[in-house]
Amino acid sequence: MHGKAFSKPDDAPAWVLDFENPYLRGIHAPTATETTSDACPTIAGELPTDLEGALVRNGPNANVPPSNLYHWFDGDGMVHGVYFRNGQARYRSRWIRTRGLAAEARASESLWPGVMGPFDTQRSDGYIKDTANTDLVWHHGNLLALWYLCGTPYRIDPLSLDTLGPEDFGGALGSTVSAHPKVDPRTGELVYFTLSDFEPPFMRYGVVSREGELVHEIPIDLPGPRAPHDITITEHHSILHDFPFFHDTTVLREHGYRVARFHRDLPTRFGVIPRRGDADRLRWFEFEPGYVLHMVNAWEDGDWIVMDGCLQPDPGIRRRKEEGELASMLGYLRINSHLHRWRMNLRTGQTSEEALDDLNVEFPLPDTERYGEHTRFSYLHHLPADAYTVDFRALVKYDHESGASTRYDYPTGWFGGEAPFAPRRNSASEDDGYVISLMTHGEELRSECWIFDAREIERGPVARIALPQRVPSGFHAKWITNAQLRNEPKSPSDRD
Numbered sequence: 001m002h003g004k005a006f007s008k009p010d011d012a013p014a015w016v017l018d019f020e021n022p023y024l025r026g027i028h029a030p031t032a033t034e035t036t037s038d039a040c041p042t043i044a045g046e047l048p049t050d051l052e053g054a055l056v057r058n059g060p061n062a063n064v065p066p067s068n069l070y071h072w073f074d075g076d077g078m079v080h081g082v083y084f085r086n087g088q089a090r091y092r093s094r095w096i097r098t099r100g101l102a103a104e105a106r107a108s109e110s111l112w113p114g115v116m117g118p119f120d121t122q123r124s125d126g127y128i129k130d131t132a133n134t135d136l137v138w139h140h141g142n143l144l145a146l147w148y149l150c151g152t153p154y155r156i157d158p159l160s161l162d163t164l165g166p167e168d169f170g171g172a173l174g175s176t177v178s179a180h181p182k183v184d185p186r187t188g189e190l191v192y193f194t195l196s197d198f199e200p201p202f203m204r205y206g207v208v209s210r211e212g213e214l215v216h217e218i219p220i221d222l223p224g225p226r227a228p229h230d231i232t233i234t235e236h237h238s239i240l241h242d243f244p245f246f247h248d249t250t251v252l253r254e255h256g257y258r259v260a261r262f263h264r265d266l267p268t269r270f271g272v273i274p275r276r277g278d279a280d281r282l283r284w285f286e287f288e289p290g291y292v293l294h295m296v297n298a299w300e301d302g303d304w305i306v307m308d309g310c311l312q313p314d315p316g317i318r319r320r321k322e323e324g325e326l327a328s329m330l331g332y333l334r335i336n337s338h339l340h341r342w343r344m345n346l347r348t349g350q351t352s353e354e355a356l357d358d359l360n361v362e363f364p365l366p367d368t369e370r371y372g373e374h375t376r377f378s379y380l381h382h383l384p385a386d387a388y389t390v391d392f393r394a395l396v397k398y399d400h401e402s403g404a405s406t407r408y409d410y411p412t413g414w415f416g417g418e419a420p421f422a423p424r425r426n427s428a429s430e431d432d433g434y435v436i437s438l439m440t441h442g443e444e445l446r447s448e449c450w451i452f453d454a455r456e457i458e459r460g461p462v463a464r465i466a467l468p469q470r471v472p473s474g475f476h477a478k479w480i481t482n483a484q485l486r487n488e489p490k491s492p493s494d495r496d
């Protein structure tokens, strides 16, 4: 009923045909191959010679057939990397070799259910498999892969993409780490949070130094288990998120399902804490109820903290009856969010919030080397809320000062992915660089890497690189500079 876009790609494992599930078909289907290519041809435009570094992207890529209803969030992590130097591009893809992937490879079958459950919450090895499939950050000369339900950070070799092993920050890490820790580009600190489903503290907040030492971790007192996905930083503070959209842990414990519910009578709360502050320095600010998967950035403006992100004012499961047993899974992934700004005054306690636009956007990124300081621009994707599956249909650039946006609608058949900003060599201003998206054609089931001039994304890609394998749809991408790849120490002149 959905045409070729939901056919089986040649490179997908044969077992996907056993499942009538759109997230195992078309652009979402896992690939059975790990690929290395030292020469990816430029097939349109010209690959800029002042683009040097690597785009790496994490995403789900199931290695064995699922044992329950498959959800997009379930697949084992696979990292795809495109490396640019001297106007040439290389490509590589590798699975993240987690403990779960190894155990299932040995057993040749799925050993855990995915996020749709049901779960055995008494299992000592985790009731869902930690796939590390969600996020990538660069810290202390390491590429770390992270999981959205809080898991083990895995160190990935940035050049070979081989998994080097779990990262425990010198043995000091006693907990899991959520996706989306922030690395402060000024201090090199990694700021993280983690969550607990059943026992207080329901959140912990921590800081790892530039040298990779865990220097601060404190419990955060929440009224119950919560499900925030992101954390934000400013120059001096960190901002913790508490949204009134969370799952019912009684249902989870007694019936083994994660059922999320929106509590319209509860506020959204943001907790502001000095970077290495104790719990008694944490100060909560209340806002209209909603949910945010991803923030763009936050910064200090005098006594104010300003934070921009993608607000879902009415989070929920958008089920369609005609979708039968897939309805809950498909509805869970229909996000309806817009760019929003929250302001908190640390002196007076005053707050304000406003929508910056109404276009449905998600997967926002500023120049991540400017996390925690004022940024004017961000790069996001338009995801139509009424689409059957998650579709990245248009690249959008916002000017957060004017609220104006420019966009590039992908030609029919093409779907993008989270698009990091990559400064050009000797970049002179915030948007002096490129925005890079891994693209897949829904019918031809082949992939390319498209490079846009960040100052004029609406003109379409300045270069298109053919990739040697299909890149399944995925989650978060990260730009790594050449200096970082060479593990050169960061200096203030890095940005010049």
Ligand SMILES: [Fe+2]
Pocket (backbone or CB within 6 Å): 134, 148, 179, 180, 229, 293, 294, 475, 476
């Ligand atoms: Fe995320």
